[in-house]
Structure formats: C-alpha cells, structure tokens
Amino acid sequence: MITDHLPILLIVIGFFGAFFTPIIGMIRKELCSPWATFITMLQFLISLLLLYNVITAGNISYWLGGWQPPWGIEYAVDILNAFVLVIVAGVCFSVSIYSRKSLGLEVPGKEMPLYTLYILLSTGMLGIVVTGDIFNLYVFLEIASLAAYALIALGDRQSRMASFNYMIMGTISASFILMGIGYLYVMTGSLNMADLSRLIPALYGSPVLLVAIAMLVVGLSIKTALFPLHTWLPDAYTHAPSAISALLAGTFTKVGIYALIRVMFTVISPSYVIETVPVMSMLTWLAAIGILAGSVLAIAQYDIKRMLAYSSVSQIGYIILGVGLANNIAMTGGILHILSHSLMKVGLFMVAGAIIYRTGIKNIYQLKGMGKKMPYTMGAFVVGALSMIGIPPTIGFASKFYLAWGALEAGNWVFVVVILLSSLLTAVYFWRIFENVYFGVHETEEIKKDEAPLSMLLPIIAFAVLILLAGLFASLPIEVIKIWVTGVLP
C-alpha cells in the first residue's frame, strides 16, 4: 500500500518539487509559485494523513532501503512528530499562497531560485521532524539552514548582513550539534535514536556524555534562538522578505525546539536531564529571562517586523519554559504553545507583510488610519495580538493557561509571575499598534478602503479564524499532545 510509504514520500516529493522548479522556471516564471503551493499542499496532506494514522494505528517506523535499524536509516513517526509535521507543512502551504503577491513585489524576477529554496527549506524542516536517525537530523538541519540563509539574503539592503550574521551563528550551532552527535556516536556506535536511548543508560556518569549533552543543548539553543543566543533572530526576521519572515517565524525555531525535545526526552532519558544533570532547570531559567527580556525589547522597537521578531524571542521562551519544567501539564502547555505561536506569529507577520505590500510602511507610528484602510487585515491582526496577550477564547489563552498551571504544579511561583508580567508587557507593545491603527485619526476623516489582494487576505483571515477555532476547541490538540506526554513523562 502506498500509505505505508508516507514518511518517505513527504521528503521525496519535496526534493522532486525543489529540483523541478528550475525547469518550470525556464518555461514560465509565473508557474513557480503555483508549483510551490502544489508541492507544499501535497506535503500538508501527507502530514495530515500521518497524524491520522499515528493517532488511530500507533507509531510508524519506515526503513529506508529495507535495512533494519540501527544499521539503516529509520524514519520514525510518533504523535509529537506528526503534530509538528502538520504545523510545519500547514504553515509552509499557507505562506506559499500568500507569498505569490508579496514576494512578487519585494523580490521581483527571482521566482525560480526563490521557490526552489522555498521548497528545499520546507522539505528540510519536515525531514528534521520525520527522521528517527540523529545524523540524518543534522543533514536535514543543514539543508534547511542553507536554504534559510539564502532566502533571508534576498530581502532588503541590510538583509545580506543579517543573513551573514545568521550564517555565522548557524554554522557555530551546526558545529556544536555535529560534535555532540559525534561524541554520542563514538561512545555508542549507533546513530539511531531508539537504539541510542537503549545504549545511553550504560554511560550515565561518563563525562563524555555530559559534553555531548552540553554541545547539543548549546547548538540547538542557537537554532531555537533561546534568550542569550537569540542575537541573529531580530535582524534576520526584520530584513528578510515579509513572506519569508512569516515562514521562518512559524516553523524554523519550532523545528529547533522539536529537535531539543526529541534529543532530551527520547534519545537521552527525561530522568537523566531533569534529576541527574539539571539541564532542564537551567533551560527554564534562561527561558524565563528570555520571556521578560524579549517583551521589554519588543516595547523599545518602532519597526513592526522587528517588534514581532523580539516578541518571537519572548514566545520561544514560553515553549522552552513549558518543556523545561517537564511536568505533565507544563509540557502539554509548551507543546501546545508550538501550535499557538505558529498560528499567531505567522498571522501577524503576514499582516505586517500586507501593510508593507499596500503602503510600504514599517514604522508603527505611521500606521494611523490603517483600521479604516485595511479593515479585514487589521481585524485579523487584532485577533492575533489578543491571542499573543492571552485573552480567551483564543488559542494563546489555552497554552498560557496550561503553562501557568504547570508552573503552579511545579511549585514555582516565580514562573507564574513571569508569565503574567510578560502578558502585560505584550499588551503594552500591541496596544501601541491598536492605538495608532484605530484611534490615530479623527472619526470624521475620510480614508479610502484599500484592502490587501485576495491571495494575501485569504491566508491572513484563515489564520485568524484558526486562532479562534483552535482556542474554542483547544481540548482536541491538548488530548493529542497528552497521549505523547504521558508516554514520556511519568
């Protein structure tokens, strides 16, 4: 049955699509964008099928070339994988619809290389998530990173510098990850994640294992832009083309967090990283500082994309906080926040891109009257912003509620205060935009309605609706996540 081959089809279709794009670009440049939409749509459908299969029929293991793991490469899909796959593929799909007009204006005439890289980035990220082989994870991480560097460099004039900075940081992070994997391999002789998790307990207490963990944590923290290592993120997101900012904000850092969760909780056991070596509590404190620092820095910004980028630093802190607290409820909240942050931040970045598309304005204080000019777009922005602040019935409320509940469960009041304080700070920096957008002009002033084009508006509205729907039916994703969390944490 072809459904048995879904994990590999996800990747093969992506590579096929990426390398077919140059040929399509030679025939007609305009076809590249629909082609990318088609490929990412296929990937999205496959991801949905995978999630359905995993929930109904249990974990999937696919052996490449028929070689039995740990000798061959294995693609292993469990609920966490499938959940992240659906988020990543869904974001790639919807941003590809949105990107046709947006990138057409911001990066004119470069459709062919752009969409080749776009599909490569999407495939690389899906590969990181779907694989059950730790070295394969590194390879896909490099594929996705290289595509991301090039895509960021296609932005405005300062984007090359931002991309270069990101490349340096990304290469350092990749070196750390590779060395960590190398240490694990030298000690165990295996690269398969499931096999590693069986072999590693014999090495507890070995200093080499500690070095490997340290390197993997530092490397993945750079990729996820955890607080003191976040410096590449604001520049990269500010200067990249808007559609690419939306794509990266919604997916790439989440994939890094997924890899962190996978390495810490599947490859190395939770009890070791929580109790024996306090990696997780260290991460929670960094995350807590990051939540506050990201929010405060976001308040100081006047460029809308830069503000959203700093807010990303803060939101990534929430996810790591939930993962690091490592009790049932906080972990559920953390993983749920992967979904909610993807929905919110992609939606908000798409709105920022739509404003830039219509007016070219990036400064928050020039947004006056935008509420009348682009009513639907700004409506979606309000929904996204309310979700960021954490107001029911949005999905942002559900995940923050679980995070705060998890912090209480862990008996750590400081984190509850951090979450509440950060919510207030979030309200502050979004209020500045509301004020300018809705109250900046006099009631009687006539402003002509000039809404974003339909292909941009549709994904924006879809994300706003999804934020509300996911918030109203939050129990659905929570139930799914809980199956995985209870299987991992006692």
Added chain:
Amino acid sequence: MKAAPVSNDIILRTGASIMVPVILLWGLYVLIHGAIGPGGGFQAGVILAAGFILYTTAFGLKEAKKILSVKLLMVIASTGLFIYAGVGMLAIIFGGNFLEYGVIPIGRTPAEASKYGIEMVELGIGLTVMSIMLSIFYDIALKEKGE
C-alpha cells in the same frame, strides 16, 4: 570576426585537447565502477567537471558554453536527481521500501539488482555533481569578467 580565445598559450591548448578526453573517460570509468570498486558518483562528477573546467580555461567561456550552456546544466542537475528519486520510487512500485534496489527485477539475483540500482543512483549523483560544480565555476568566471 572570430572571437579571440581567452588563452593563446599553445602548450595549454595542446595539452588540454589531449587531456580533456582522457579525463572525461576516466570520469566515466569511475562512475561506472562506483558500485564494485573505489569511486562513485560524487568523485566521478568532480572529475568530469574538472575536465570541462580545463577545457574552459584553455578555450574560453564562450566555447565551453556552446557545449554546456547554463540552462542545459540546470536541466542535467535536475535530471540527475530525478534518476536518484526515480530509482527509489521504482523500488516502491515493485513493492519494496524506498531505495530497496533488491526488489527491482533487473538482475538474476537481488544482489545483482542492488548493484544495478546503485549504479543508476551513482549515475544520477554524478550528473548532478558535475553540473553543479560547473555552474559554480561559470558563476565565478562570469563575475571576474564583470558580465
């Protein structure tokens, strides 16, 4: 008027015209014997590209582009990957897993089928590596001429 070649060095041009066919032949040898001997697609691709690069340095970019234009290189690079993915998909069609060459009915035994399967994949890799190497070289050569 005929465009002047980049290099008028008689030794370089004579040497290149003798060496390029040998290098290309050697590249093909390494490509075909990848499954049973040392070498393989990646190495062969680099050797083939080196042959063309020698040709380009001796006879100029214009002459080289008559044989392999940038567009053709793009098509070759894509084709190489299609061969790779195609062999993998063929294995799925014949009921195996992705890249499980043994199930493709082209040899007497699964082991022989594996050999042919790997050679096909190596061919794909070789084509892609060669064309990408060459297009990188073209890009650098173009940059220096300021075109």
